[in-house]
Amino acid sequence: MSIAIYPGSFDPPTCGHMDIILRASNIFDKVYVACMINMRKTTMFTVGERVGMLERMVSGLGSVSVVSSESLLAEFAGELGADVIVKGLRAMSDFEMEFQMSLLNRKMNPNLDTLFLTTGESFQYLSSSVVKEIGSLGGEFREFVPGCVYEDIAVKLKEVSKNAK
Numbered sequence: 293m294s295i296a297i298y299p300g301s302f303d304p305p306t307c308g309h310m311d312i313i314l315r316a317s318n319i320f321d322k323v324y325v326a327c328m329i330n331m332r333k334t335t336m337f338t339v340g341e342r343v344g345m346l347e348r349m350v351s352g353l354g355s356v357s358v359v360s361s362e363s364l365l366a367e368f369a370g371e372l373g374a375d376v377i378v379k380g381l382r383a384m385s386d387f388e389m390e391f392q393m394s395l396l397n398r399k400m401n402p403n404l405d406t407l408f409l410t411t412g413e414s415f416q417y418l419s420s421s422v423v424k425e426i427g428s429l430g431g432e433f434r435e436f437v438p439g440c441v442y443e444d445i446a447v448k449l450k451e452v453s454k455n456a457k
């Protein structure tokens with residue numbers, strides 16, 4: 293059985309993430325979408341909120357489960373029996389960091405390879421940060437996030453901008 297892990301901070305999840313989840317689920321027997329800690333980022337949504345949104349997004353996909361962890365990806369993947377990390381790659385700007393993480397993860401767990409899926413062309417410009425920025429400034433971001441999570445994100449962004457005033 294082929295098992296993959298798709299890790300990220302998903303703060304919040306976007307249509308670009310959904311595209312990678314769908315494509316990974318067509319390649320692997322089992323995909324774990326793992327909500328993890330990125331020490332280079334501070335998050336707006338709690339882990340519970342992010343996991344809840346991801347669970348709604350994958351509810352129709354029988355081979356996909358959502359998990360979360362505060363540990364190292366290389367270790368967590370091993371615990372889940374995953375031998376492939378799936379990452380979405382947008383433009384060259386993503387590459388350097390992803391390349392480094394891929395090498396480090398394989399160094400820490402030699403059984404672990406990273407498979408890069410190029411992001412769908414319509415999502416090249418899309419990121420969680422862009423969604424947060426547009427939404428916080430009152431812009432329309434509906435088309436950038438799956439419909440089932442739009443309200444959660446809109447409510448949170450309103451709450452955060454209100455508290456910042």
Ligand code: PNS
Pocket residue numbers: 299300301302328329330331333363364365366392393394396397
């Ligand atoms: O969506 P992101 O923020 O680009 O995802 C980055 C993430 C969460 C996959 C990465 O920071 C990660 O693997 N975090 C888990 C902790 C870890 O293993 N860090 C070392 C990476 S080499």
